[in-house]
Structures are given as C-alpha cells and as structure tokens.
Amino acid sequence: MLNYLWGGMVLLGCMAAFWQGKPELIVKAALEGAKLAVDTAFGLVSIITFWLGIMRIMEESGIVEKLSKAMAPLIRLLFPEIPPGHPAEGAILLNLSANILGLGNAATPFGLKAMEELACLNPQKDTASRAMCTFLALNTSAITLLPVTIIGLRQKFGSLNPADIVIPTFLATLIGFTVALIADYFFKKSRW
Amino acid sequence: MIIKLGNWLLPLILFFVIFYGMLKKVEVYESFLEGAKDGFNTAIRTIPYLVGMVVAINIFFESGALKVLASGLNPLLNKLGIPAEVLPHALLRPLSGGAALGVAAKLMEQYGPDSLIGRMVSTMQGSSDTTFYVLALYFGSVGIKKFSYAPYVGLIADFTTFLASVFVVKAFFGT
Numbered sequence: 001m002l003n004y005l006w007g008g009m010v011l012l013g014c015m016a017a018f019w020q021g022k023p024e025l026i027v028k029a030a031l032e033g034a035k036l037a038v039d040t041a042f043g044l045v046s047i048i049t050f051w052l053g054i055m056r057i058m059e060e061s062g063i064v065e066k067l068s069k070a071m072a073p074l075i076r077l078l079f080p081e082i083p084p085g086h087p088a089e090g091a092i093l094l095n096l097s098a099n100i101l102g103l104g105n106a107a108t109p110f111g112l113k114a115m116e117e118l119a120c121l122n123p124q125k126d127t128a129s130r131a132m133c134t135f136l137a138l139n140t141s142a143i144t145l146l147p148v149t150i151i152g153l154r155q156k157f158g159s160l161n162p163a164d165i166v167i168p169t170f171l172a173t174l175i176g177f178t179v180a181l182i183a184d185y186f187f188k189k190s191r192w
Numbered sequence: 193m194i195i196k197l198g199n200w201l202l203p204l205i206l207f208f209v210i211f212y213g214m215l216k217k218v219e220v221y222e223s224f225l226e227g228a229k230d231g232f233n234t235a236i237r238t239i240p241y242l243v244g245m246v247v248a249i250n251i252f253f254e255s256g257a258l259k260v261l262a263s264g265l266n267p268l269l270n271k272l273g274i275p276a277e278v279l280p281h282a283l284l285r286p287l288s289g290g291a292a293l294g295v296a297a298k299l300m301e302q303y304g305p306d307s308l309i310g311r312m313v314s315t316m317q318g319s320s321d322t323t324f325y326v327l328a329l330y331f332g333s334v335g336i337k338k339f340s341y342a343p344y345v346g347l348i349a350d351f352t353t354f355l356a357s358v359f360v361v362k363a364f365f366g367t
Contacts, residue, residue, distance in 0.1 A: 002339050006248050013251035016260060025255055033250030037242035041235050049231025054209055055225025057220050061213040098195025103202060112234050112333045119334040128331060128340040136330060136342050140321040141349035146201075153297060154314055159305035165314045168360045172319040176353030176361075183348045187341040 049111035064090035081131045088117035102146035134184050141180035144173045241332025249287045274358050279311050282354045286323040315357040320350055
C-alpha cells in the first residue's frame with residue numbers, strides 16, 4: 001500500500017511537471033521537502049528531550065501509574081495485547097490526554113515513547129503490530145476540545161467570535177474518532 | 193477566553209508535575225535528566241522516514257498534481273453540496289499541516305473567518321491531523337517499514353472528519 005502511494009505521488013508529480021514543461025520543479029520540490037523534514041526532526045530534539053524529562057518525573061512520582069489504573073478498563077478493551085501494568089499504558093494515556101487538550105507539542109514525545117514501549121512487545125520488528133495500528137488510529141483521529149491554533153488564526157482575521165467553531169470541531173472529531181475505532185476493529189478482525 | 197485557557201494549561205501542568213514530584217520526594221532534577229537523555233536519538237532516528245514522506249508530498253503538491261486531482265473531483269462535490277473552495281484543504285490536510293494551514297488562512301482572508309467557507313475550513317483544520325506525517329514519524333521512530341492497515345484507517349478517518357466538518361458547519365451556521 002505504502003509503496004504504491006509513495007511511488008504514485010512521485011510519479012504523478014513528475015508527470016504534472018513534465019506536462020507543463022517545467023521539469024526543474026521536481027528537484028527543487030524534492031530538496032525543499034528533504035530540508036523541511038530534517039529541520040522538523042531537529043526541531044523535535046528540544047521538544048522531545050524536554051517532555052521525556054518531565055514524563056520521567058511523572059512516572060517516578062506515581063502520576064502515570066494512577067492514570068493507568070484509572071483508565072485500565074479502557075486500555076484492556078482497546079489494547080488486549082498489552083500485558084496489564086506494562087509501561088506502554090501510561091505513555092499511550094499521556095499522549096491521548098495531550099492530544100485531546102490540544103497540546104500537540106507535548107503529545108508527540110509521549111506518543112513516540114508509547115511506540116518505543118509497543119515496539120518491545122512486537123515480535124516482527126519491521127512490521128506494525130495491531131496495538132500500534134490501534135494506537136495510531138486513536139492518535140490521528142483524537143477528539144479535539146481546544147483547537148487553539150485555528151482559534152488564534154480566526155482572531156487574527158477579525159472573526160467576531162473566533163471560538164464559535166469549538167462545538168462543531170468537537171462533533172466532527174467525535175464522528176471521525178468513532179468511525180476510526182470501528183474501522184480499526186474490522187481490520188483487526190479480518191486478520192490483516 | 194479559550195485562548196487564555198490554552199495559555200494557562202501547559203504552565204499549570206508543569207507546575208503541578210514538579211510540585212507533586214517534590215511532595216512525593218522524587219529527586220526531580222535527576223529524574224528529568226534520566227528521562228531526557230534519549231530525546232536526541234529518538235528525534236534523529238526519524239530523519240530518513242520523514243525525508244522520504246515529505247519529499248514525495250512536496251513533489252506531489254509543488255508540481256500541481258494535487259490541483260489537477262482537485263479539479264477532477266469538483267463535479268462530485270457539487271452533487272454533494274460541498275463548496276469546491278474547501279477541497280484543496282481537505283486533500284492537503286493529511287499530507288502537510290503547514291501547507292493546509294496556509295490554505296485555511298488564504299480562504300479566511302478571501303471569504304472572511306465568519307463566512308460559511310471560513311467556518312468550514314476552520315473546523316476542518318481543527319478537527320483533523322497530519323495523518324501521513326504522524327505515521328512516518330511514529331513508525332519511523334521505531335524502525336517500522338511496513339505500516340500494516342494503519343494508512344487505510346487514517347484515510348477513512350480523515351475522509352469522515354472532512355464530511356462531518358462540512359455538514360456539521362452547514363447544520364450549525366448554514367442558511
């Protein structure tokens with residue numbers, strides 16, 4: 001799937017540029033993309049380092065354990081593969097909480113930590129496990145309570161009520177989230 | 193009010209975590225260092241995966257192929273009662289958060305943030321995620337090359353959220 005999608009994007013892009021007689025667009029776009037990706041990764045160094053440090057304090061003070069215990073039934077239901085008490089639970093919950101609160105920049109480090117813990121449970125090292133797929137389904141479609149960035153942008157453009165899209169956004173994410181969970185369930189059942 | 197709440201949230205969480213840690217006699221500074229030491233490697237490990245994904249997305253977008261795809265889909269949108277203006281945003285959103293935000297800003301400037309299109313694109317931006325970036329980043333950080341069914345679920349969710357955004361905004365603000 002990914003091979004076709006990736007190859008398809010590159011080939012269609014090349015064809016579009018050739019059609020317009022502007023082949024030089026391609027190399028420029030590729031190198032700009034590569035630079036953007038490396039900048040993004042380096043930008044993540046500071047964020048990840050900071051939040052993983054804070055997360056360790058949360059773990060040692062017992063906050064993560066309390067959160068995991070409180071949400072254990074939900075984790076058991078969504079991630080039957082994770083043994084009870086495994087550190088993956090806490091990282092998943094912190095990631096989802098940060099996502100729902102709109103704290104994207106704290107969510108990423110917790111999410112990467114969760115992937116690391118899930119990787120320890122994964123027998124096939126180069127292939128996504130079911131738990132990883134479920135986690136990413138939750139992660140990319142998470143319910144949004146506070147879309148802070150877009151509210152700020154609406155204010156900048158002179159909206160009379162920049163926050164009036166909060167409830168529609170919540171409803172749209174609720175619908176998307178429900179569908180993602182159902183889709184994940186069926187893919188899992190079909191023994192993908 | 194909500195923006196203010198957003199500003200307060202992180203500092204308060206940080207305060208609470210350190211305060212509670214000290215209350216529980218955790219050696220907060222040493223714990224911090226212990227947790228933080230893997231940050232660099234985690235971020236750097238993702239580079240090849242992110243470069244691969246972003247390069248393909250950038251070629252697809254900058255070459256104009258995305259625009260061709262969007263114009264091909266317009267007749268279908270008209271039938272469903274979805275304004276064609278919001279389609280580029282919907283196609284871009286799973287691929288690139290920054291580019292999608294740029295499109296949202298342009299549409300709000302052109303139509304006004306309180307127009308139906310302005311509200312639709314706001315809701316679309318707020319409700320969905322940069323699915324392919326997240327997949328590349330998260331799987332890349334642990335060296336996973338085969339994504340199993342994750343891209344399908346991601347795309348199904350993005351498509352659903354797009355339709356839901358359009359029709360919820362219509363129901364709330366439409367005439």
